[in-house]
């Protein structure tokens with residue numbers, strides 16, 4: 144049976160590789176999408192029921208995974224959340240043979256099966272009704288219907304309690320090195336989150352529009368989250384140096400970096416520079432983090448931890464306040480961003496630059512990144528008047544010109 148399936152897959156690959164997609168007519172291409180979806184449905188449904196049997200027989204155990212969804216994620220290179228959804232559906236289908244049959248014969252897509260199962264599992268008498276709806280309704284309509292079934296079958300307080308019980312906030316690093324988060328919580332708590340982010344997001348949006356930038360609202364929401372976290376960190380470090388009691392510990396990041404990479408400023412073949420438990424970061428970012436929070440810098444050579452050094456670049460509160468007072472806006476000429484400003488070491492900390500009033504300047508996030516990673520520099524312009532400082536913003540080619 145497996146040989147038959149494997150040769151079918153091989154045959155499928157052969158046939159599809161013969162298709163020269165560039166010469167396929169538009170109409171045929173659309174038909175091709177439909178056929179490809181049929182293939183996907185067949186694969187998805189087989190995978191789902193197979194996962195159900197793997198779970199029933201516990202055959203995922205003993206391979207180092209902590210759960211069946213972790214096993215599936217490793218086995219098929221799919222993200223954890225997708226694996227969790229497959230495991231959940233497989234479990235529900237055990238109790239919904241009609242839905243399972245519809246998934247297996249291709250009547251239902253995976254997305255439709257998820258919605259039917261979600262409703263039918265709490266109200267089994269609605270299974271037929273949801274399956275009928277799936278025949279002509281969009282997945283979105285099906286989802287709404289299923290949500291209504293779930294709402295009708297459980298009382299509101301109970302539902303809220305269930306959702307709260309299943310709350311989570313997860314993070315993972317994707318294959319492209321990006322940091323991802325995914326969360327679930329009650330709508331009430333979610334509203335609290337959005338209420339905290341929204342005003343900051345709006346401010347960032349306004350500032351961006353003023354400077355002629357246009358990005359997606361989601362991008363500004365991410366910036367708002369960063370600004371909020373930075374504010375929390377700053378409040379913590381301020382509280383830590385004053386007499387204010389704080390029950391929250393300072394943020395500790397364990398950065399693991401090869402000593403040679405630290406000296407060189409970037410990693411080479413296989414060297415490590417990462418925040419333990421989060422993922423790889425550029426060496427420049429690692430050195431920037433020094434002192435942002437109380438930091439344990441684990442300098443490693445290969446896999447052996449050679450030295451454990453505690454390094455701090457904490458800016459004393461008084462100095463921080465003075466810098467904030469002096470630099471109300473981003474100090475790059477023509478930039479008028481006032482929100483989420485970051486303190487930059489003009490001569491980088493990694494190059495021995497001190498935390499002094501003279502060596503510190505406030506920049507917006509974008510200009511800070513450009514200065515840290517893209518070779519931009521602030522150059523002091525001499526002015527006669529007392530304490531006022533003026534800067535020129537030099538892009539990398541400018542630097543080359545002046546030698």
Ligand SMILES: [Zn+2]
Nearest residue numbers: 473478507510
């Ligand atoms: Zn700026």
